[in-house]
Amino acid sequence: MTVLDTPAWRPRTDAAPLLPDPEPYRLLGTPAAAELDPALLRTLYGHLVRGRRYNQQATALTKQGRLAVYPASTGQEACEIAAALALRPRDWLFPSYRDTLAVVARGVDPVEALTLLRGDWHTGYDPHEHRVAPLSTPLATQLPHAVGLARAARLTGDDVVALAMVGDGGTSEGDFHEALNFAAVWQVPVVFLVQNNGFAISVPLDKQTAAPTFAHKAVGYGMPGRLVDGNDVAAVHQVLAEAVGRARDGGGPTLVEAVTYRMDAHTNADDATRYREDSEVAAWRAHDPIALLERELTGRGLLDDEVRDSVADDAETMASALRERMHTDATLDPMDLFAHVYAEPTQQLRQQEAQLRAELEAERQS
Amino acid sequence: MTTATPAAGRTAAPARKPATMAQALNRALHDALAADDSVHVLGEDIGTLGGVFRITDGLAAEFGDSRCTDTPLAEAGILGTAVGMAMYGLRPVVEMQFDAFAYPSFEQLVSHVAKMRNRTRGAMPLPITIRIPYGGGIGGVEHHSDSSEAYYAHTPGLHVVTPATVEDAYGLLRAAIASDDPVVFLEPKRLYWSKSDWSPETPAKVEPIGRAVVRRTGRSATLITYGPSLPVCLEAAEAAKEEGWDLGVVDLRSLVPFDEETVAAAVRGTGRAVVVHESSGFGGMGAEIAARITERCFHHLEAPVLRVAGFDIPYPPPMLERHHLPGVDRILDAVGRLQWEEG
Known part of the structure; x- marks a missing residue:
């Protein structure tokens, strides 16, 4: 035996298949979109519109003093909705503090999802009921939990996938690194979704990372990285569903980077004009996730005024119920x-x- | 989820061959793994090697790699994944290789392990045992001898337990693993090789968490201690006889929950108390214990409660550690300062 024959000498895996595509993957507005199931697109549309309305309502509740704080995911609804819908009921979701929409889309009561931000308790829902872990405020700390849960499910022989959400800032945390490394070494059924929304409160990407993309980080751990347009709800849903399916089939973890933009400030307590230009915000407004999907639906004749009104009415009903319930004082x-x-x-x-x-x-x- | 129950009443005749604390801990892990399929042990070098202190020796061979797992070298990752495993209903037992190497896992411990039951209103308890070899006295170089108990004891939601005898090592570790609350289980590494006539064939006994034990009754003064300082205190009590002092010794065993009743009863019987531990004194367990004794026993006290602790310095290099660790003389000096009446 020479050193050339020892495990330390040779690469353990071929890096090339793990690399992400150079451009974010897109579906809406491309020829491939014609293959998309109309029922899925309509479902996604309903969720997106409701999600946007939820963000608006929760922000208003903050101004009315009914919420202590609300980190809105306005502009990021496609990621939130796709994450929740890519999972089956038996799977687990591990949200960060900005992921209330994903939690609600997963079935958690809209008021219970806001308990943390209202301040009447820390977690308002039983995590086991909809298989949603508590909203995690310490950045990236929920990622190793997802890995451990996925491992436990695998050891128990259960067909369960964990999907964990984190932001671009969270990728700098040590727990991000440790979670991805453990997941890859153990080959557990977990999917990591990085929502790259451009800012960690105020700090932009070039002060956060020197990696080509966040998706490239996957290669260093020996798992595939996927880069997707985070405002293209069909693309995000497809990429996540594929990653979830691969994990379910024993293919191990995937890191997905969804490129999106936080249209609102970090929270109501933040002033985004201090660190970003209006022109940048305008550019992203022209790439709005709801508008992108509406264009696709209209082009395929799937969206008329009747559908649009009915979806808007549904969102309004949700908002009005939320408003009413949140204006009732919590009994503590x-x-x-x-x-x-x-x-x-x-x-x-x-x-x-x-x-x-x-x-x-x-x-x-x- | 099943709860671990001790394999009580082993039928083999007691061999009464002296066993070490390390062997008792190994046996406790073994019995817990055998009794409950949800128990999983994970840590660094604990599989093939059996742990740097050999506490997990033979467990991977008997129970398989998935029950006794060599993890990547990352303490936050170990404890963080243990949280996820416990969320799913397993009962993880984590080994931190050394006291000072556990610090990367501090955020997981404080922000998640300690709080999960509370933040979910009891829906998601985390039955995790975190074993940490702690303390000095083994000639360890920098970062191998910290006494970190005060950090953990200051965190609501954690139980903090430390055995001082071979028997308790077995009994308390079984209780820690069976507990539905997270337990920081501090193993005094300089006692790993201490022996007693306890043997693995002795009928297994689970010790309840939260009860101190009087190791020695005395009429003159009470030494209150735990973990690595218990043998030092017992030695001091023996030496004190020459000075005419009859010292009692209380072994806390559990820092959280803290057994105020046993401590208060012992101190009321003597009117004088010295708290002894090797971790630094400032802001330490001794301060808490002294305050509680004063609050509970003021009218019984003949002298202020004194503390004998490690100095308020970073843990010294091995060639100087004997000056830092409370020894018999320093304990007897403190006893001498308990305002004894002349004559």
Whole structure:
């Protein structure tokens, strides 16, 4: 044996098939779009319009003081909706804090999805019910969870895929690296979706990475990278569905970069005019995900005023119900603070619980 | 999800061959893996090698690579993936190779492991055990001897447990793995090779988490300690007899939950207390314990509660560590300062 025969000497995998295409993959407006199922396109359209309306309504609720904060995904609805719809009910979604839309599209109650941002608790839904992990605020920390869950499902013999969402800024975190490495080494059924929306709050891409694209990062881990137009909902859905299918069939993880744009500021507390030009925002407004799909639907005769009105009415009904429910004050029990720290409260927690109960009683009597 | 139950009442006749703490921990992991299919052990070098301290020796061979897994070398990744496994209903047992190497996993521990039950209103408890060899006294070079218990004990949602005897190593680790709450299980690495006549053939006993134990009763003063400092305190108590002091020794075993009742009862019996640990004193467990003793036992105290702790310095190089670690003399000096009446 020479060193040439040892495992360390030779590449472990062929890099070429893992490389992403040089340009983001697109479907809408291309000849390939003719093959797309009209029912799927209509479903995606309904979700997109509802999603946009949800973003608008949640932003308005912030201004009315009903939400503490709302990181809108306006402009990114195609990624949000496609992520949720690419999964089957038995799969798991691991959202970041900007992914409320994906959580709602997955079936979580629209008000429960906002619990974190309303501030009446941290997570408002039971993660097991729709197989949606809590919205993760610490960046990229949910990615290793997705890997671990996918591994557990595989070890248990269950046909489950995990899809984890992260932003361009989140790719700089150590947990992004560790999650992708573990996923590839273990070959677990997980799909990573990077929504590259141009900014991490204010910091632009050239201060975040020197990689050719985020999708190229996949190659270093030994998994395929896919680059897709994040505003082309049909393309994102197809790429994610393929990656999910590959994972389900034992093909291992995929990294998908969806190139999109955050049309609103980071949150209501942010001022985007400090770090980006109006002309850039205008360029992306001309590449709006809903407009792109409407053009396709209209061209194929799938969208008339009747369909458009019915979808808009549906979105308006959703928004009005959301508005009404969010204008109802949440009922909070301060004693819940002690209920779920441990399975059994410690002696010290019992004392503190008694203290708070006495304080509340004194408050009531004064 | 099944809960681990101890394999009680082994039928083999007790061999009574001295066993080490390392062997007891190995046996506890073995028995937990055998008792409950949801238990999975993961960490660095724990498979083929059996761990750098050999705590997982033989487990991969017996239970397979998927139950005792060599992970990539990344502590946040190990604990982060363990979170996902626990979310799915498994019961992961994570090994951090050394105390100071666990720090990359701190964010996963504090932001997710400790909080998941709370942030999901109990819907998603995380039964994860995080084993960490900790403390000095083995001549380790930089970053191999930290005592990190105060960081963990300060984080609501975590249990923090540390055995000081071979028997407790087995019993507390089984209890930690069976717990539905996350447990940081701190293994005093200088006691890995300590022996007792406990043997793997001894009927298995699971120790409840959260109960301190009086290792020695005494009338003059009470030493309160845990983990690696227990043998030092017992030695000090023995030496104190020459000075005419009859010292009691309490072994906390569990830092969180903290057993105030056992500690308070012992201190009320003597009126004098010294808290002993090798981690730095400032902002440490000793400060918490001394405050609680003062709050609970003020009228029984004959002297201020004193602390004997490591200095407030980065852990020293091995050739100087003996000056840092609390020893018998430093403990006896503190006992001497407990305002004994003249004559």
